[in-house]
Amino acid sequence: MKELLATATAAAHAAGKLITENFGSELTVNEMQRHDIKLELDVRSQKLITDMILARFPDHAILGEEGGETGGNGDIEWIVDPIDGTVNYFFGIPHFCVSIAARKRESKELLIGVIFDPMQNETWTVIRGEKPHLNGKPIAVSNRAEMAEAVVTVGFSKSKEALDLGFERYKRIAYEVRKTRMLGSAALAMAYIATGRLDAYVEEQISLWDIAAGQLMVEMGGGKVMLKPSTTKPGTMFICASNGKLPIEEYL
Structure with a gap:
């Protein structure tokens, strides 16, 4: 390897x-x-x-x-x-x-x-x-376990359906965390989680090439990546990547 x-x-x-x-x-x-x-x-x-x-x-x-x-x-x-x-x-x-x-x-x-x-x-x-x-x-993921301590990035995807879902999810998350960020690169979002700069990343509609390298980095760094088929575009995925300590799934 x-x-x-x-x-x-x-x-x-x-x-x-x-x-x-x-x-x-x-x-x-x-x-x-x-x-x-x-x-x-x-x-x-x-x-x-x-x-x-x-x-x-x-x-x-x-x-x-x-x-x-x-x-x-x-x-x-x-x-x-x-x-x-x-x-x-x-x-x-x-x-x-x-x-x-x-x-x-x-x-x-x-x-x-x-x-x-x-x-x-x-x-x-x-x-x-x-x-x-x-x-x-x-490097390793952060140890932050409380939503109030977390910095989370939420991606906004490329269709009205995905955007609408993203807006609702962002509203639920933004009220709970220390800060949200929208940065524009899924791969760097994953790398930042693996480094402990960010605590979680969520997006409704993402492609494999955006997150493949980052998925392995987050997982080997002690974090967690949840992937499932997107409901808004066939062939794409919903992603929730985190340090594995935040209860981020409760706000999806």
Whole structure:
């Protein structure tokens, strides 16, 4: 698994360099959606990551946000988000990252994960069965167990149904916690929980590539991740990730 992690880290850093070099420049928009933006740079970043992974593991499969599944039929599947937080990136908000995970293809067991924030030069890494690390130092979730002490991020998804559910959930949570935050990157939200900066993250409608690396980090850091099919869009998931100590499920 160390080879997988080394490859993922190198690919995340290479993609991070690419997107940082283009941050603040004029960007080519492939698709402008109601609540999302798709950039040509997303595609280019994913291709860079794909090429690096397949050069080392040509039989592996790659499932990415841009372009679906590519690669071979091997027993390892990579899950890639080339820019998580694209809307932030497009508007010049320096809160986005590259997220790469690998899992067993048949069992879906996550093996490794890397999240790289190139603007802060922060690299989160994790191997199943080991503590996650931030820039080489071990990290763990917070010990906060009371909602009144907690800082929680609530994501707002890309459909009216998901937004409506999110508003109601946010109202229930916001009254109980110390602070809420809306940051715009699911992967970084998960990394922040694994680091103890945030205590929980909730969103109605999320995709696998947004949270795969972060899920393993939170779980290996001592936290808890609850996933279930979203009621608002087929193929997406509802997520509640936490430090495993907050009674956040009571407010969902």
